[in-house]
Every structure is written in C-alpha cells, then in structure tokens.
Amino acid sequence: MGPFFRIVGGEQALGKTVQFNRRTCRGRKWFVIFASFLISTHFLVGTASCEVQRAEADEMRAHCEICHDRGMIFQQRLTPAQWLAEVKKMEKWGAAVPADQEKSLVDYLSGQFKAGSVPMAAREASSVTLLDSVKPLADPARFHGDARAGQGVFTDACGECHGPDARGKQGPNLVQQPILYRFNDFQEIVMRGRRTMPAFSGVLDRKQLENLVAWLRTQQIH
Amino acid sequence: MSELPPEPWSRRRFLKNLSQTVGALALVGGIPEIGRAAELTQSDGSLIVRLSRPQDLETPVEYLDTSITPNPVFFVRSHFGPPAITKEEWRLEFGGLVDNSRSLNLDDLRKFEIVSLPATLQCSGNGRAFFHPTVPGVQWYRGAVGNALWRGVRLRDVLKSIGTKSAARHMQMRGYDSAPMPTTPSFTRSIPIERALDPSTLLAFEMNGEPLPLLHGGPLRLVVPGWAGDHWYKWLRRIDLQEKEADGFYMQTAYRMPVQPIPSNNAASAPEIPVTVNPVKSLIARPLEGSVMLPGDHLVSGIAFTGVGHVVNVEVSLDGGGSWNRAELEGKESEGAWQLWRYRWQASAKGAYAIAARATDSAGRVQPEVTSWNHGGYLWNGIDQVHCEIA
Known part of the structure; x- marks a missing residue:
C-alpha cells in the first residue's frame, strides 16, 4: 500500500469522508484492474488519480504534521476560501509549502474536508494514558550524557533541520520540550525516524544520543 | 426550535x-x-481526543454531573503543549510599569494569604462545532468546560506588594511554553488592570487538592473566574504591566468577537473586542x-x-x-x-x-x-x- 493508505489507516480514528475516499480509491483500483482486461487506458487513468491523492496526502503530512497531528485537519469542514486562508496563515507561521504546491494542497483539503460534509467522530482514550504521555520520566540505568560532546552531535546531525540553536526551522523546536525527559521515546523517534524526519539508526549510537539529550537539556528558550 | x-x-x-x-x-x-x-x-x-499533539482533550458530557470535575477527566486545551520546566527552575518575573521588578519562586508566593475558590473554566471555543457556517479551529462540542477548586494567592496582593504605576492599564502574560517554529507567534495575552486587581483573580498552584498538573499549567496558572479560558494563563513565566493591550496574534487577531452581531460568514471588518465574560x-x-x-x-x-x-x-x-x-x-x-x-x-x-x-x-x-x-x-x-x- 502506498503512502496515502498509511495516512488514513494510522492511529487516528477515521472520518467518514476519509473512509469514503479510501473505499473509493480502493474500489477504483479493483474496477481498474477489471477494466484493464477490456481497455488498457482506463487502467492508466485510474492509477494516476490514486497517485495524485497519495502525493497530496504526502504533502499534508510533510507540511502540516511537523507542528500538529492530522486530527487538526481531519476535524475541519471548510470552504476553499477558508482552507486557503488557513494554509496562508500556516505558511506565515513557518510551514514551507512550495509555491507550486499550494494550490494542489488547498484543492486536496477543500475536497477531502469540505464545508457541509459529515464531520468525523473523534476517538476517546484513557485520560491517564493521555496525561502520562508528556510526563517527565527517570533516565534509564547507566544513562550518562556529556553535554559538551552533545553539542557537536547536534550540529552535525540535527541543526540543519531543527535550526542551529534547536529552536526549530524545518523541524520543530526541541528546547525545553518534555520529550527530552523521556529518553526511550526520544531514542525511538531519532533512531526510527518519524513522518518526514529520517531514521538515524546506523548514523548515531546510543552514547551519542545520551550526549545529544544532555546538551539539549542545557538549552533555554527564555 | x-x-x-x-x-x-x-x-x-x-x-x-x-x-x-x-x-x-x-x-x-x-x-x-x-x-x-x-x-x-x-x-x-x-x-x-480532539487533537493529540499538542493535546486538546474534551470531557465527555457524562462527567459534567458533579460540582467538581476530577482532574483526570478535566478538559485540556493547549496552544503549543507543556514546557519541560522543574519547580526548582521556575520563576515568575514582574516588569513593565511596576515600582520594583521582581522575580518570585513558589515559596515566595506562598507567603501571601492563601485562598481557595471553586470556579468554572471554559474554553472560549467550547461549542464551536455548533456554529453554522462552520469555522476553523478545534471542533469542541460540549465538554471544553470544567469546575474545579483552585488554590493559590490573590494576584492583587502580589501586585500591591510589588507596586504598580498609575499609568498601568493592562497586564500582559507570557509563559514557559514555546512555539514549534521561531516564525510561529508566541502565545501571549493581557487582561485589563481592573480584572487583574479583582479579588477573585488568583495565581493558582493547586487544582482540586493536587499540585497544579502539568497539562493544566503547572506549576502556576492564572485563574480568572467568569472569564473564558484564554485568560487563565498556563505555565506563567512573566507579567508586565503596561499602558496598552498586548500585541501579537493571540490578542489582536484571535480571541476577538464583533461588538455587534454580524451576518453569518461576513468577514468584513466589523469592530471587534476581546472575548472576555x-x-x-x-x-x-x-x-x-x-x-x-x-x-x-x-x-x-x-x-x-x-x-x-x-x-x-x-x-x-x-x-x-x-x-x-x-x-x-x-x-x-x-x-x-x-x-x-x-x-x-x-x-x-x-x-x-x-x-x-x-x-x-x-x-x-x-x-x-x-x-x-x-x-x-x-x-x-x-x-x-x-x-x-x-x-
């Protein structure tokens, strides 16, 4: 399955609109496979349509989900003018949407999450689990970070995207964030990558991660 | 109907x-x-879960049936998510039109008279999902509201001890939370001096008998009974007394409403005032x-x-x-x-x-x-x- 399917099939509850689109996309695929027995051009047209949706969903992921999860988008039901205003606002706030992709992003959002369509059901979750997810945790046993060494790790591996002072650039601000006090989660994200962030397993080792966290903890935003 | x-x-x-x-x-x-x-x-x-990152969490209506909403099911509204700040590092600074610039820690604050009061905290966007035509923003239905017992000190007492100049008309607040990008506006709000000096306005460090939880602004937030949640500033870091309302997106663009009712979906520039009561x-x-x-x-x-x-x-x-x-x-x-x-x-x-x-x-x-x-x-x-x- 392509990236579009991963997006709508993630941990978020699925909206009716999105489910509908997933179904139509999948349905169209089967139809296309069937039709391709008859006329090969139908196959090409149908596949191209799904590819376009995948590309737009990838755009959404790349530009929007750096700062907030996709739920923020899924719950909106807006007109094209409202979506354009939202995208413009986010560009001003730091979303690096290339000029030639803005229109396709707005078209995609206006088509998927359009004013007047049925809103999605939000998921519910255990309040304790939710509240615990940002709580600082004790460091693992034998954790020892060297902040001085960590600065070099940051400059070499992270600064390009998170900014030279870690306060955010293409990737988000890392200073004074709860993730710095949840080492296992931090390690998971850095080693495996997340959304548009690449995986650093094979690039950084555990010792370097400890140093990196130690340096980030010394930084203050205010 | x-x-x-x-x-x-x-x-x-x-x-x-x-x-x-x-x-x-x-x-x-x-x-x-x-x-x-x-x-x-x-x-x-x-x-x-309206939003999981940052967390915007709504209380299901079946919990709106007690005089006090327990902390585990009290709704959470976040602009940028909580900062990592320890109680030991935490300070509240006072500046601007004050007689003495001061930096207080939690022990300093506890020296003022400690008071408790029950108050309803409601996000100003609670019920946004019911507006037609639809508007952008977190689509809250009913549960971005809760009632808690808040414990802390009167802001008035603290401001009096610091001394405010007569030109001070507004009190701007800044927090320890930070935006994800340097280009994203910081969350900052101001309230008029009269509201800051109202005896019910508290600097609260406890909620329902517990130290103020991190997601609710711990270690210290403002409590402004009767006013919408955007004034109940979380993770308070700095207070500045000034002549004018605060600048910035969250004061001059967001959290404002037309003075007089306007036709639906009319974005023409009707005069607006901050959302308050x-x-x-x-x-x-x-x-x-x-x-x-x-x-x-x-x-x-x-x-x-x-x-x-x-x-x-x-x-x-x-x-x-x-x-x-x-x-x-x-x-x-x-x-x-x-x-x-x-x-x-x-x-x-x-x-x-x-x-x-x-x-x-x-x-x-x-x-x-x-x-x-x-x-x-x-x-x-x-x-x-x-x-x-x-x-």
Missing part, C-alpha cells in the same frame, strides 16, 4: 451510550445514577444522547453557569422547546462557579423526545436558541438538546 447538529460518535461512545440504555432498562423506571464523575478513580475515565449557559449531562429508556421516573440533569452574577433558573423542555418546566438548582450559588440542576421527568408516554435546557442568570440574561455567528466560533451558549426514546 432549530436542531443542533448531532455529535458523531466513536465506537467507544456508541457502546457507552448503549450501556446507559441497558442500565436504564434494568432499573425499570428507577432514577438513573448521578455523580458518575465522583466515582472515578485514577485508573479510569476517558477523554475525547462567559455568557449564561447550561448543558445536559443526563440522559445521554440516543438513550432508550422504559416508562417511569427519569432524571434530567446537568450544569449551569454564567460569567457575572449567578444562575437563577434552569428550565427543561421535553418537547423540543414547545413548553418549559422549572428544574431544581442544587447547592449554594457562588459567582464564577457552576451549579448542578436536576429535573424529575415522569415519563409515561412512549415515543421519541427532544430534551432541551435553558438557563437564566441574575441579570435576566437567557440562553438563546442559537448564538450569534462569529468567525472564531467563540462563546457558544445556544440551548442544549439531547434526543432519547421512551420504549
């Missing part, structure tokens, strides 16, 4: 509402339980939407509050607003805090019912059927409705 759009249900919500139906049937006409929130333990309770409002906690119950006595119950003064009357309609019956208000009124209400419904006739509730406050303000449209979707207080069936 116009119909409120129903909130779409998650599978979990559907099962929960179904279980209430079965429970009511088993009672065979008995009064359903009240005070479900009071039975919560640390290990249960759930919140509706909560309007009179009631919400129905029982029965749950979609309940099926046997004929007999049932309890219709919920909460009611207003920003200034207190609620004097809550009425319940069983026929979608055709006729109204007076509900009973529980407990003593306390300005800025909600009161519970209940109405004993002797349901004899089988059929479908549209139950509605409307509150009136001490200034004679009554909940409207529909709140005037505004582009931010703020301060919804339209008459609440639920649908159920006697079978």
Whole structure:
C-alpha cells in the first residue's frame, strides 16, 4: 500500500469522508484492474488519480504534521476560501509549502474536508494514558550524557533541520520540550525516524544520543 | 426550535451510550445514577481526543454531573503543549510599569494569604462545532468546560506588594511554553488592570487538592473566574504591566468577537473586542444522547453557569422547546462557579423526545436558541438538546 493508505489507516480514528475516499480509491483500483482486461487506458487513468491523492496526502503530512497531528485537519469542514486562508496563515507561521504546491494542497483539503460534509467522530482514550504521555520520566540505568560532546552531535546531525540553536526551522523546536525527559521515546523517534524526519539508526549510537539529550537539556528558550 | 447538529460518535461512545440504555432498562423506571464523575478513580475515565499533539482533550458530557470535575477527566486545551520546566527552575518575573521588578519562586508566593475558590473554566471555543457556517479551529462540542477548586494567592496582593504605576492599564502574560517554529507567534495575552486587581483573580498552584498538573499549567496558572479560558494563563513565566493591550496574534487577531452581531460568514471588518465574560449557559449531562429508556421516573440533569452574577433558573423542555418546566438548582450559588440542576421527568408516554435546557442568570440574561455567528466560533451558549426514546 502506498503512502496515502498509511495516512488514513494510522492511529487516528477515521472520518467518514476519509473512509469514503479510501473505499473509493480502493474500489477504483479493483474496477481498474477489471477494466484493464477490456481497455488498457482506463487502467492508466485510474492509477494516476490514486497517485495524485497519495502525493497530496504526502504533502499534508510533510507540511502540516511537523507542528500538529492530522486530527487538526481531519476535524475541519471548510470552504476553499477558508482552507486557503488557513494554509496562508500556516505558511506565515513557518510551514514551507512550495509555491507550486499550494494550490494542489488547498484543492486536496477543500475536497477531502469540505464545508457541509459529515464531520468525523473523534476517538476517546484513557485520560491517564493521555496525561502520562508528556510526563517527565527517570533516565534509564547507566544513562550518562556529556553535554559538551552533545553539542557537536547536534550540529552535525540535527541543526540543519531543527535550526542551529534547536529552536526549530524545518523541524520543530526541541528546547525545553518534555520529550527530552523521556529518553526511550526520544531514542525511538531519532533512531526510527518519524513522518518526514529520517531514521538515524546506523548514523548515531546510543552514547551519542545520551550526549545529544544532555546538551539539549542545557538549552533555554527564555 | 432549530436542531443542533448531532455529535458523531466513536465506537467507544456508541457502546457507552448503549450501556446507559441497558442500565436504564434494568432499573425499570428507577432514577438513573448521578455523580458518575465522583466515582472515578485514577485508573479510569476517558477523554475525547480532539487533537493529540499538542493535546486538546474534551470531557465527555457524562462527567459534567458533579460540582467538581476530577482532574483526570478535566478538559485540556493547549496552544503549543507543556514546557519541560522543574519547580526548582521556575520563576515568575514582574516588569513593565511596576515600582520594583521582581522575580518570585513558589515559596515566595506562598507567603501571601492563601485562598481557595471553586470556579468554572471554559474554553472560549467550547461549542464551536455548533456554529453554522462552520469555522476553523478545534471542533469542541460540549465538554471544553470544567469546575474545579483552585488554590493559590490573590494576584492583587502580589501586585500591591510589588507596586504598580498609575499609568498601568493592562497586564500582559507570557509563559514557559514555546512555539514549534521561531516564525510561529508566541502565545501571549493581557487582561485589563481592573480584572487583574479583582479579588477573585488568583495565581493558582493547586487544582482540586493536587499540585497544579502539568497539562493544566503547572506549576502556576492564572485563574480568572467568569472569564473564558484564554485568560487563565498556563505555565506563567512573566507579567508586565503596561499602558496598552498586548500585541501579537493571540490578542489582536484571535480571541476577538464583533461588538455587534454580524451576518453569518461576513468577514468584513466589523469592530471587534476581546472575548472576555462567559455568557449564561447550561448543558445536559443526563440522559445521554440516543438513550432508550422504559416508562417511569427519569432524571434530567446537568450544569449551569454564567460569567457575572449567578444562575437563577434552569428550565427543561421535553418537547423540543414547545413548553418549559422549572428544574431544581442544587447547592449554594457562588459567582464564577457552576451549579448542578436536576429535573424529575415522569415519563409515561412512549415515543421519541427532544430534551432541551435553558438557563437564566441574575441579570435576566437567557440562553438563546442559537448564538450569534462569529468567525472564531467563540462563546457558544445556544440551548442544549439531547434526543432519547421512551420504549
């Protein structure tokens, strides 16, 4: 399955609109496979349509989900003018949407999450689990970070995207964030990558991660 | 009466509402339980996830049935998510038009008289999902509201000890939280000096007997009873007294409403003022939407509050607003805090019912059927409705 399917099939509850689109996309695929027995051009047209949706969903992921999860988008039901205003606002706030992709992003959002369509059901979750997810945790046993060494790790591996002072650039601000006090989660994200962030397993080792966290903890935003 | 759009249900919500139906049937006409929130333990309770990063979490309506909303199910509103700051590092700085710039820690603050008060905290966007045409923003339905016992010190006492200059008209607040990008505007708000000096305005470090939880602004937040949540500043870092309202997106663009009602979807530049006082409002906690119950006595119950003064009357309609019956208000009124209400419904006739509730406050303000449209979707207080069936 392509990236579009991963997006709508993630941990978020699925909206009716999105489910509908997933179904139509999948349905169209089967139809296309069937039709391709008859006329090969139908196959090409149908596949191209799904590819376009995948590309737009990838755009959404790349530009929007750096700062907030996709739920923020899924719950909106807006007109094209409202979506354009939202995208413009986010560009001003730091979303690096290339000029030639803005229109396709707005078209995609206006088509998927359009004013007047049925809103999605939000998921519910255990309040304790939710509240615990940002709580600082004790460091693992034998954790020892060297902040001085960590600065070099940051400059070499992270600064390009998170900014030279870690306060955010293409990737988000890392200073004074709860993730710095949840080492296992931090390690998971850095080693495996997340959304548009690449995986650093094979690039950084555990010792370097400890140093990196130690340096980030010394930084203050205010 | 116009119909409120129903909130779409998650599978979990559907099962929960179904279980209430079965429970009511088993009672065979008995009064359903009240005070479900009071039975919560640390290990249960759930919140509706409007947004998981940063966290915007809504309280399900069935928990809006106790005078105090327990912390584990109290709604959470975040602009950027909590900062990592320890109590030891934490300081509150005072600057601007003050006699002495000061930096206080929690022990310094505790030297002032410590007071407790119950107060309702409501996000100004609570009910945004009911506005038509739809507006952008977190799509809260009913539960971006809670009532807690707040403990802390009066802001007035602290400001008096620091000394404010006569030119000071507004108090700007900044927090330890930070935006994800340097180009994203920081969250900052200001309140007029009169509101800062009101004896009910607190610097609170406890919520419902616990140290203020991180997601609720711990270690210190402002408590502004009667005013919408955007003034209840979390993770307070700095207070500046100044002549003018704060600049910035969150003061000059967001959290503003037209002075006079405007036509729906009219974005023309009508004069606007900051969102401040909560309007009179009631919400129905029982029965749950979609309940099926046997004929007999049932309890219709919920909460009611207003920003200034207190609620004097809550009425319940069983026929979608055709006729109204007076509900009973529980407990003593306390300005800025909600009161519970209940109405004993002797349901004899089988059929479908549209139950509605409307509150009136001490200034004679009554909940409207529909709140005037505004582009931010703020301060919804339209008459609440639920649908159920006697079978």
